[in-house]
Amino acid sequence: MSRYAQTPMSAEIDLSLLWTALALLLLGLVMVYSASIATAEHAKFSGQQSTYFLQRHGVFLVIGLAAGVAAFQLPVRAWQQLAPWLFIGGVLLLILVLIPQIGREVNGARRWLPLGPVNLQPSELMKLFAVLYAANYTVRKLADMGSFRRGFVPMALVMVLVGGLLLSEPDFGAFVVIIVIAMGILFLGGINARLFSILFVFLLLSFLILIWVSPYRRERILGFMDPWSDAYGKGYQLSHALIAFGRGEWLGVGLGASVEKLFYLPEAHTDFLLAVIAEELGFFGVIAVIGLFALLVHRAFVIGRRALQLERVYSGLVAQGIGLWIGVQAFINMGVNMGVLPTKGLTLPLMSFGGSGILSNCIALAILLRVDWENRQLMRGLPA
DSSP: OOHHHHSOGGGTSOHHHHHHHHHHHHHHHHHHHHHHHHHHHHOGGGTTOTTHHHHHHHHHHHHHHHHHHHHHTSOHHHHHHHHHHHHHHHHHHHHHTTSTTTSEEETTEEEEEEETTEEEOHHHHHHHHHHHHHHHHHHHTGGGTTOIIIIIHHHHHHHHHHHHHHHHTTOHHHHHHHHHHHHHHHHHTTOOHHHHHHHHHHHHHHHHHHHHHOHHHHHHHHHHHOGGGGTTTTTHHHHHHHHHHHHHTTTOSOTTOOSTTTTTSTTTTTTTHHHHHHHHHHHHHHHHHHHHHHHHHHHHHHHHHHHHHTTOHHHHHHHHHHHHHHHHHHHHHHHHHHTSSOOOOOOOTTTSSOHHHHHHHHHHHHHHHHHHHHHHHHHTTOOO
16 A cells, blocks of 8 residues: 555645635525525515525535535646636636626626626636736746836736726725735735835825725715714615624524614625624624634645745745635625724625635635645655
């Protein structure tokens, strides 16, 4: 029997990462069902079935897990070779979604491509493609990371293109996450600290300008600053999210017993899922979710650091980029739900309802597990 065959499964992959991800996915399934029952029963497209969103989310999970298993089979080297082509494909999808006859518009935003019974949201896939592309770009430009013209400008032009397409939808939340991914990976790749500081200030000013020149973004900021001044208008979502947190207290009102999900809290099963968790499971339920995300992000950075120690720079940057993406998006979503950040249409990774998000998250975690698996193979003297 070979040495590989004698190795227990626990030595092949990071079980703490795997079980943490599965816990978030399964808890998300339960909470999506709880948060969506009332909406499903009264929605015409659901046929008044209370399990409508549960069934769809379950199918999304099965598809996402199957895609993750398939993605795990690909070596990281193959993902590196595919990165530019996946990124180009993502840009083309972002262009397609803006064509009126092709893209689907909901609530004034054109973010979805209808594919029969489901909708594809290209911006969710673009987050994964941005991680893969930014890591590949950084590896190719390692010698030029101290140069503004050779190290940063090419990436900046690409991000401006992607940002323009996302803001045309508009999808400001995805734009912020993708910019953070790109800048974070450049920073981890060794971009000049002084240059990075200047760029950070420039981006911050750009975000402020984008918010100020857009009336609806400006209204969201004003509503965030004092949601109770217009609790039935621009502060409606945040005020009801805060009410949900207040009702939950320490232990919650009980699973399924939320009042805010009964048409008071908009997007209860997507953007404001954490508010329902807070109301039904209480403070300790929210702490458990935060702890699971913290552990997942920690493991991603540990895996990335180990890959860098093994001189696998691309693998290390991809792993840390995935951790950065999930961590930043979860932080923003939680901040919005708690009233710490302005309202923004970003879902809670791995948990909120949405097929495109679940699919991209599952593939990303499969790649992360693959990076870890290859690390372990190399540390045992076996080929990756």
